[in-house]
Amino acid sequence: MVKYTAEDKLQAVERYLSGNESSHEIAKSLGTDNKAILKWVKQFEHNGVDAFIKRCTTYTQEFKLDVLNFMTENGTSLNETAAIFNISAPSTITVWKKQLETHGIDALQSKKKGRPTMKKEVWKQTKQVPASGSVEALEERIKQLEMENEYFKKVECLSSRQGNITKQDKAQVVYELRHKYPVKALVKLAGIPRSTYYDLVRRMNQPDPDADLKAKIKAIYEEHEGRYGYRRIRDELANHGQKVNHKKVQRIMKGLGLKCLVRMKKYKSYKGTVGKIAPNHLDRQFKAEAPNGKWVTDITEFKLFGEKLYLSPVLDLFNGEIITYTIGSRPTYSLVSEMLEKALERLPEAHQLLMHSDQGWHYQMKQYRHTLESKGIVQSMSRKGNCYDNSVMENFFGIMKSEFLYMREFESIEHFKIELEKYINYYNTKRIKAKLKMSPVQYRTHFTQAA
Incomplete structure (x- = not known):
């Protein structure tokens, strides 16, 4: 077997780090394998030139324990650990690990060189199982129960917070208790292999990539x-x-733990037939090819400070934009007529608008129907008791209540109205609609510019 000097190893590392030759090429020129080259590179990265300087190979008991604890807690391989602690032969660590597991901590004590004297007793430490019913057996059982109690308390705490327990959670609990109880016993209790535990611990100590x-x-x-x-x-x-x-x-x-809020039910304005019912021209065709082609409207109710408020908006099915709205303390016809008047101000002269609503009494009124007719607007109504025929408007009310009403605190009715105006502006100009991938106003602007 060829032995390489410190200078040989250093030159090989420099050749590899220059990037001009692969580890296989360097190994072939030196008559060794590429694993040896990579090992030298690793040693150099951790310890520099000192990694190749011949040194005393007598290690203290404390040093051996530090190496083994580091490898256990960080899950590093034998080669990685040897490179980090500048140990020339990774197999040396394997010997220490076996000595510790078989004979205990005293086996790591450095022995004096030379032949021992004849008078010195040679003994082998063996782990004896305490007799059943003895004090030692009782103490061991108490220790086992204490370990189980602490482990399951921590696991139960995690379970109450997040519902299910993963291998990562179990590894975290074992990691927290490792100084108090043997890792071997803890992983057995957790039901995960030791190799899995060490791998998870290594990942825990690494920076979160996300x-x-x-x-x-x-x-x-x-x-x-x-x-x-x-x-x-x-x-x-x-x-x-x-x-x-x-x-x-x-x-x-x-x-x-980030969750979107749930939605609530809306106010129902249906009071039977009080006027004329229009056909369902919309027929759940909620897609519009251009702005001001299909509008939908409805009324919803708020309860604040012991009072009721009623909101009457108009929504364009082209982009989900709120065209306008009115708000009042009573669901009177003026609430709807004022909303319609404000909406018509934004309607261009040349249009083919369809106005859809439910069968609420406001929309059956003669004044409302005549206003639509005078502007050349086709009136459409949902079927009786069928909220799905106007589901887009229902959907807006659900979003608005969950995102605005139920998650905010208001000082007064006037404060509520101010904040509502801000929310409608946010909804139109900033809030992304999932189907559009942008806000309603942004979508309308893009359409207008493209046209």
Whole structure:
């Protein structure tokens, strides 16, 4: 077997680090294998030139324990550990590990060189199983029960917070208890192999590769005050040039405990037939090819400070934009007529508008129908008791209540109205619609510019 000097090893490392030759080429020229070259490179990276200087190979008991504990806690391989601690032969660590497991900590004590005297006793330490019913057996059982009690308490705590327990969670609990109880006994209790535990511990000590992504997701979630679910957050990330699979965003949000709010029911304005019912011309054809082609409207109710408020908006099915709205303390006809008057101000002279609503009494009124007719607008109504015929408007009310009403605190009715105006503006100009991949106003602007 060829022995290489420190100079040979250093030259081989320099050749490899220059990038002009591969480890296989260098190994072939020196008559060795590429694993030896890579080992020298690793030793040089951790210890520099000192890695190749011949040194005393007598290691203290404390040093051996430090090496073994480091390898256990960080899950490093024999070669990595040897390179880090500047140990020439990785197999030496294997010997120490076996000595510790077989004969205990005293086996790591450095022995004096030379032949022992005849008078010295030679003994072998063996682990004796305490007799059943003895004090030692009782103490061992108590220790086992203490370990089980502490382990399951920590696991139960994790379970109550996140519902299910993963291998990573079990490894974390074992890692926390490793100084108090043997790792071998803990991993057996956790039901995970030791190799799996060491691998998970090594990953725990490494930087989180998704740290930046998690920070961005959390920032977007907080910016939109919890209104965004994982799909809209994915779209927002894409708008900033970072494409991430929606399943990964969902997984990260679940891990961070970020959830979108639920939706609530709306106010029902149907009071029977009080006027004329229009046919369902919309017929659930919720897609519009251009702005001001299909509008939908409805009324919803708020309860604040012991009072009721009623909101009457108009929504364009082309892009989901809120055209206008009115708000009042009573669901009177003037609430709807004023809304219609404001909406018609934004309607161009040349149009083919269809106006859809439910069969609420406001929309059956003669004044409402005649206003639509005078402007050449086709009136459409949902079928009786069928909320799905106007589901887009229902959907907006659900979003608005969950994102705005139920997650904010208001000082007064007037404060609520001010904040509502801000939210409608946010909804139109900034909030991403999942189907459009942008806000309603942005989508309308792009369409107008393209036309």
